[in-house]
């Protein structure tokens with residue numbers, strides 16, 4: 319049975335890329351519809367209403383998996399990633415809560431994360447830059463660019479980090495994810511046009527997760543995704559959350575109680591670090607907010 323790669327997913331319908339680089343519409347056999355963009359699959363053809371259709375028969379084991387969260391539930395949406403590129407901007411001003419959630423999700427899935435500040439041409443970019451200081455201090459790589467005003471020049475620092483790797487683009491709606499894809503992958507628009515109607519509707523504001531090869535050799539790829547509301551973290555046990563906060567890591571193990579949740583327990587090394595400014599109060603507040611969710615909502 320031939321192998322393929324899932325390059326787009328719309329509910330139970332998928333776009334599959336064959337090993338020869340041909341893109342086919344495909345469905346999953348039976349009721350299972352848990353394939354996601356980035357999945358390697360085995361597929362077959364079947365006859366349906368006089369047409370030949372591709373059918374996904376089985377998924378290959380995944381290296382890793384990222385989730386996103388709808389209003390009511392957490393859904394997986396991209397697999398087999400080398401890194402997450404979190405795109406942020408001053409307009410719309412990024413949410414620290416969303417950034418932290420993306421970082422926790424990436425850390426829990428053992429995927430590297432890179433922050434890219436876009437729209438540095440805007441005068442209020444400094445506001446976003448200030449808000450990013452605690453993240454730079456904890457060692458998260460940060461690049462700055464302006465997709466719109468610097469054009470290809472802005473890619474000099476970024477391009478080497480994308481080369482030969484699979485990168486998932488995340489960020490709120492309107493931060494410029496698709497603009498970045500179009501700059502990096504000039505043929506992205508025409509490829510979108512060659513796909514189904516459903517895909518064309520997503521040309522301006524992205525509605526589906528979509529895989530783009532960076533070059534003809536098909537080694538590196540960028541995955542564009544719709545701007546998210548919230549980020550799926552329900553798969554993470556509450557007790558593990560602290561370990562996925564990179565700025566907490568240096569003091570973990572120093573609390574009086576080994577099962578300290580870093581709320582208001584006495585002799586907590588995390589709250590002590592918040593008091594003397596080693597950990598940002600905002601990060602601790604977001605931690606408590608996520609912890610609360612993980613302890614109360616299980617769906």
Ligand SMILES: Nc1nc2c(ncn2[C@@H]2O[C@H](COP(=O)(O)OP(=O)(O)OP(=O)(O)O)[C@@H](O)[C@H]2O)c(=O)[nH]1
Pocket residue numbers: 436437438439440463464465466467489490491492493494495496497498522523524525543544545546
């Ligand atoms: N000023 C400025 N505007 C930019 C820059 N990059 C992108 N934009 C604009 O930001 C808007 C949103 O860009 P998109 O690329 O559609 O954003 P997106 O992140 O893909 O949004 P969703 O698909 O809705 O998640 C567009 O009007 C872009 O022209 C930039 O560097 N500077």
Ligand SMILES: [Mg+2]
Pocket residue numbers: 495496497522523524542543544545
């Ligand atoms: Mg988009």
Ligand SMILES: [Zn+2]
Pocket residue numbers: 573578579580581583585586587588589
């Ligand atoms: Zn503690």
